[in-house]
Amino acid sequence: MLNAILILLGCQLAGEATARSLGLPLPGPVLGLVLLLAGFALFPALPALMRPLASGLLAHLSLLFVPAGVGVIGHLDRLGGQGAVLLAALVVSTGLAIAAGALAFVAVSRLTEGPGSPGAPDDDPASGPASGAAS
């Protein structure tokens, strides 16, 4: 566990240092993610070492947004008189982005992979989103 924490923080630290020193428009943790991926490719034992810590952190990823979310409440007045328009713009555009992005993915994957390719999870109906409210 200690080694896993050290590797995780080390990747983030290296990512932050690289992003800062090269002036990259990317946050340090995203570069850290890329570094850890490179580590996985280089050291076959690394994924098993990182799994308990990484799955533990990611199982409650939503929790980590709560402090920032509470901060939003204090700034809701920032939305001012334009609040209704801003909220409409946010919700509608997010819905459109999700729908258009997913449709684009499916359209291109039909072109490049052909129907019934092994990559398409469609061939496992039991795991389909229609099978339960859990999705």
Next chain:
Amino acid sequence: MTEFTEIWSYLARGPLLWLTATLAAYALGDAAFRAAGRRPFVNPVLVAVILLGLLLWLTGTPYATYFEGAQFVHFLLGPATVALALPLWEARAHVRRAALPVLAGVLVASVTGTASALLIGRLGGLSDLTLISLAPKSATAPVALGISDRLGGSPTLTAVLVILTGISGAIIATPLLNALRLRDWRARGLAVGAASHGIGTARALQVHPVAGAFAGLGMGLNAVGAAFLVPLILWLFL
């Protein structure tokens, strides 16, 4: 009664109380989410934020005091982002096969999200400052704040809009994608991550591991894409 007040004022100043309150509020939100049959509109983040907001308001606690405790949770966002490498690595066979669909999905989600938000905002009469602050809302917070700052927007307003975008994406994604009959976990996850960053990715991880991996990928690629695309799209609207 004075004893209670004394103990309260002692605890309210330290980080322990607010760290515990953050975890408790989230546990309640998660319990509500499960009790509601894991329906996406009972979003655990939203429930926890409302509960904590009420608690801070009732006790007259400033956000800075609250954050003394909550910062320990907030800090973990960075390491958790790095940890997204694991689901991505485990789904690498999927990802390699789907390189072109992934790029197309992120590009379309990024352009659609930014352009439609700016169009609605412009028609609704938003000021230029507000439009600039709105434009990078789908990118992960540090990237969005950087873009907003660089282009002359308000980073504080952008922070608020980024969080609200994440929560709305996490809530609407499942019913919307089901209505479209899109059953490909890769497409579903990628689009949610690209449109609503980490909060959408957290939602996707709850649903399916492949969706979670592709959501992390969508979030990461959109962070890169937004840095280049947002200024271009904004230029068309200002």
